[in-house]
Amino acid sequence: MKLTDFFKSPKSDPVEANCDSPALEARFAAGEMTAMEEIMAAHKQGLYRMGFRLFANRERADDFFQDVFIRIYEKRKHYDPSRPLKPWLYQVAMNLGRDQLRRKGEIIMDANDLPEQPHDPQAEKQLLKEEVKQKVWSVIGSMGRTHREILALRFSSDLSHKEIANILNISLSAAKVRLCRGLRAFEDAFRAQGGERYVL
Amino acid sequence: MSCKQYSDQWEAYTLGLLAKDKKSEMTAHLETCTACQAELRQHQQAKDLLDRAFVEGPSDVLVQKTLARLREKQAQRSSWLHWGMPVMAGAAVALLMVVIRPGQLTQKAVVPESMAPAMLAMEMDDHGEVEAEMVMTARVPMMKAAGMKKEHAAGPRQSLASVAGKPVVRSRPNLDVLDIQLLNPISDRSIYEDLGVATDVAKLLL
Numbered sequence: 001m002k003l004t005d006f007f008k009s010p011k012s013d014p015v016e017a018n019c020d021s022p023a024l025e026a027r028f029a030a031g032e033m034t035a036m037e038e039i040m041a042a043h044k045q046g047l048y049r050m051g052f053r054l055f056a057n058r059e060r061a062d063d064f065f066q067d068v069f070i071r072i073y074e075k076r077k078h079y080d081p082s083r084p085l086k087p088w089l090y091q092v093a094m095n096l097g098r099d100q101l102r103r104k105g106e107i108i109m110d111a112n113d114l115p116e117q118p119h120d121p122q123a124e125k126q127l128l129k130e131e132v133k134q135k136v137w138s139v140i141g142s143m144g145r146t147h148r149e150i151l152a153l154r155f156s157s158d159l160s161h162k163e164i165a166n167i168l169n170i171s172l173s174a175a176k177v178r179l180c181r182g183l184r185a186f187e188d189a190f191r192a193q194g195g196e197r198y199v200l
Numbered sequence: 201m202s203c204k205q206y207s208d209q210w211e212a213y214t215l216g217l218l219a220k221d222k223k224s225e226m227t228a229h230l231e232t233c234t235a236c237q238a239e240l241r242q243h244q245q246a247k248d249l250l251d252r253a254f255v256e257g258p259s260d261v262l263v264q265k266t267l268a269r270l271r272e273k274q275a276q277r278s279s280w281l282h283w284g285m286p287v288m289a290g291a292a293v294a295l296l297m298v299v300i301r302p303g304q305l306t307q308k309a310v311v312p313e314s315m316a317p318a319m320l321a322m323e324m325d326d327h328g329e330v331e332a333e334m335v336m337t338a339r340v341p342m343m344k345a346a347g348m349k350k351e352h353a354a355g356p357r358q359s360l361a362s363v364a365g366k367p368v369v370r371s372r373p374n375l376d377v378l379d380i381q382l383l384n385p386i387s388d389r390s391i392y393e394d395l396g397v398a399t400d401v402a403k404l405l406l
Binding site for chain 1: 211212214215242243246247249250251253255257258262265266267269270271273274277
């Protein structure tokens with residue numbers, strides 16, 4: 001079975017690259033609603049996926065998504081328009097995610113708590129995809145917070161490793177080590193939970 | 201180099217974390233080592249799973265709901281700036297007029313004439329609560345303040361004192377009087393007394 005056939009999706013939002021214009025940053029800092037709308041259009045997928053990877057739970061990811069944009073709006077006074085917007089957005093999101101994980105506790109993913117997928121007429125193929133996907137989410141949901149955080153940042157957006165390190169407030173080398181450990185931890189958990197029969 | 205030396209680096213190789221030279225060296229090793237090829241394949245499969253096990257983005261309903269909350273938030277703020285701030289400032293002035301009455305002050309410190317509240321930097325904080333900083337100005341005879349803090353009262357525009365690291369008092373070029381600006385409530389009455397402000401006035405400021 002080829003993993004590359006499993007899923008087809010662009011990794012990042014198509015408009016994301018055009019989002020960090022100076023004009024947008026200044027309008028955002030000034031609290032303009034149109035700027036917030038543009039930011040949401042550009043980063044909604046990345047930030048939503050990040051929430052899902054942190055919480056491994058659809059309901060909490062939905063709540064997180066709303067909360068994170070409210071928090072971004074509230075925190076705009078602390079944003080320096082001379083600095084790139086995207087890492088700042090993810091930093092705000094990560095801080096909020098950490099707070100929520102700490103306050104509400106971590107939820108272990110269950111198999112029924114998966115995002116809805118569009119109906120695929122090729123039912124059998126789709127079911128297979130779904131099964132693997134469920135397994136992946138189930139495994140992520142069982143991992144510790146440190147691993148979730150690094151994987152959420154690395155696999156939810158196209159942030160650079162340096163940006164990820166800054167968001168987590170650790171050195172670049174520490175971020176790299178943490179990322180390697182996260183990948184290894186995922187592999188181990190995937191195997192331990194019977195995922196090996198799919199691919200590994 | 202042997203496989204053992206590479207065994208803990210295939211994750212970094214997979215994730216693109218290695219320097220170019222190191223990556224080239226390991227790529228060359230891969231060509232002749234089936235064991236390392238197998239290990240690398242496992243890491244790449246795991247990375248592929250994480251890369252591709254995406255969730256769809258937020259639903260349109262969720263996006264609209266979030267935008268509605270943001271607009272509501274913005275409307276609350278606009279409403280506050282338009283109505284809330286003037287009302288609060290007016291209320292503060294009215295309150296002070298009630299509190300400071302003629303005859304309440306002694307001759308020891310001549311304060312109330314120039315004592316005026318002003319609202320500065322009033323805005324809503326992140327939680328929608330009002331942040332307001334009140335500045336109260338008290339004009340006291342120079343000699344009283346200078347008598348207590350002579351070393352600080354030497355020159356114009358010089359900070360006279362600081363309370364818990366915050367500058368609270370500034371002198372003016374006119375050395376006849378001092379304008380004492382009290383930023384935020386200060387609970388220690390002795391500070392006012394130390395600056396030559398009469399106890400009666402200190403009570404008012406507390």
